[in-house]
Amino acid sequence: MFIDTLLSDREGSAARNFLLSAILWGVIGMGAGLFAASEFSWPDLVHNVPQLSMPHLRMVHVNGVAIGWLSMAYIGSMFYMVPSLTKTPLWSEKLGNAVMWGWNLMMTGMFCTLINGFTEGREYAEMGALLDCLAVVLLVGAAWNVYATVINRRVKKLYVSLWYFLGSLFWFPLVYIIGQRTFVALPGLNDAIVGWFYGHNILGMWFTIVGVGMMYYLIPRITGNPLYSHGLSMLGFWGIALFYAPTGTHHILQSPVPEWLKAIAVISSIFLLVPVFAALTNFFMTMKGRWQMVVTDLPLRFALTSTVFYYITCIQGPFQATRWINWYIHFSQWVVGHAHLALLGTFSFISTASIYYGLPRLTGRPWYSQGLIRAHYWLKMLGFVIMMLALTTAGLVQAAGWAFGIPIDQWSMQIRPYWFIRWISGVMIFAGQVIFAYNTFRTLYSAAPALTPAAKAQEVKA
């Protein structure tokens, strides 16, 4: 019946639907970002349309890519990785699909409210009260599904990815509830402290943990190498658990919040190098003897690019969280570059790897075109590198301006070229995402091409 089509209990349908929705929201979120980026270069592009003014587009961009694209790709990936790691079907595909529809409903609500400026005015927590409640219900639904699957598991030992997924699904709903401040009115600086606890832990307790868990799943799976060290991965897990959550205050290091809180944030930020190096050593040692695979295996190529960007992000992060570096580069576009390095360079790439790896297995159809996957890779990778360089350079110009007291009027013209370069990189990244969506569409809705046995073997590997 109709309800059965909507809430299918076919195995893998929840994961597949989540991944497909993610791709769609990725196009919308990145499109909004590109539009906003063009308004940096052509500020008079749109007049008298509040929906298309830069701040409104920015809200749609941030929420679209973070809560739409990345989070949906994460849940979709967990919905196929967890059953595979536990050798148990997902506890309830119906519940999974219900969460998927609810999530799409929430994203639609997000789009309609934020584009019209109905915002709570809290960075990364802009969605209104109703959508916040819906988000908590959906997160709990997704967590329930994963936890119940793990409880019913047929493999006794929990692989490290499961540690990351289960940890995150316990922490993140709580972080979300604490961080929204929807029903409390805290005085200014306390609001900021809680706000940045949330703002940083949506990264720390969600994007990083699940993303790293996906890296732990994909790299050994694709290469066929066993994980280099279980002990090292546990060091990484507990390191993140201990040191990631208190770092939020480094976003307001120069505001008049208590010094002890800033000290905790700075020290934990530096200590984060421990779990990062543990995880990366693990990934790179697991790759031993298989590095040539990145030439032919595209999901692995995305995954490894993601780990390299993760490495750069996590060197940069503690570096700019120290007081003197923060003194210089805070408020500048450098930080925007860093945010894109984490969310676009690292976690978007690992989500893409997971989709390229998982979707053929969930749908039983090989990718329509390997060439388009390569085009997606190069557009996204080069586009991102160009964006990062442009934003970092612009950030250094700005930072010098603020640090030496030069009024903005004197240097704002100097960074316009970098904003133009950023726009070009945005076009590349957006084009990559559109190609991705097109490739997915053709994969699902065109008759599968007759494959030669050799090509088929390659598809299965890919």
Place this chain on the structure above:
Amino acid sequence: MNGYRLGATGVVATFFTIVTSTVLLPMVLFNPKPSGHGNDYKNAAITKVADPARGRQIYVREGCFYCHTQFTRLQDRGYGPLVKAGDYVQETPHQLGTARTGPDLTNEGGKFPSEWQKAHLIEPRSVKPGSIMPSFSFLSDRDMNDLVGYIQTLGNMRKVEHYVEAPEEFKAALARNTGKTSTTADASANAGRGIYTANCAACHGMEGRGNGPNAISLEKKPANFTRPFYKQYPDDFWFYRITEGVPGTRMPRWGETLTEEQRWYLVAYLKTLPKDQEETVDSLDQLNPVDVIRLPKLSGQIWEPASGSQRGE
């Protein structure tokens, strides 16, 4: 839980330890007393013409805080007094911001005339060439008024306790001057007035309200000396600003043209300008008028470049 009890306990325990120490503890320990010097957008004098509290909602709705911060740091010279913890008790949701694509707005109130602010919101590039601020021409007249009302309250109650200090050599200048030119005597201020009128009034205005005839053409507007926090400028800082100018603005380095004594007289005069309530210029019509300057007719006199005499007349 199937042999993972220790792990699960760890996951729960680490999280709640951290939440207790970095979220709950600050709520308990960190309760700054209202300083009374934050933004008084609720009881601002301006409420007769606009509703700043509603303006703040529009500030939030239009996402101004994505590009404009509301906290000054030690190194932010020229952005007014430093903020203190007690300044923010009224600010929910906070509008501290994290990125500055545009300038900091902590003390924006009174920096520009309200008409300028409105023109800037409608067509930013008409008053700030090179700005990339989006146009907010879609705001209704009421929204616009309230938003400008809110912007004009920013920093209206701010008082200064800590300043960026003048560099060491100006402390030496202060010591050199001790016992020579008084910076509090009326006579010094009177001497300074002449120097001010001759050198400063063209930009800073006759009353020091930052509305001199040149102000209209300057991208970075000249300072409004009637703002109350200037009362707390120490002598050496005034002297430093006059001597070294302000980098990136048209404020020249008067150390090149005025003698040290003249600059101390100027300090004495400038110290008389700050008021208890700053005098905001509401309209561009309030710019000090200026007569058309008539240059003397050019002739072939000897001091004129490339004049006849040099051609061997």
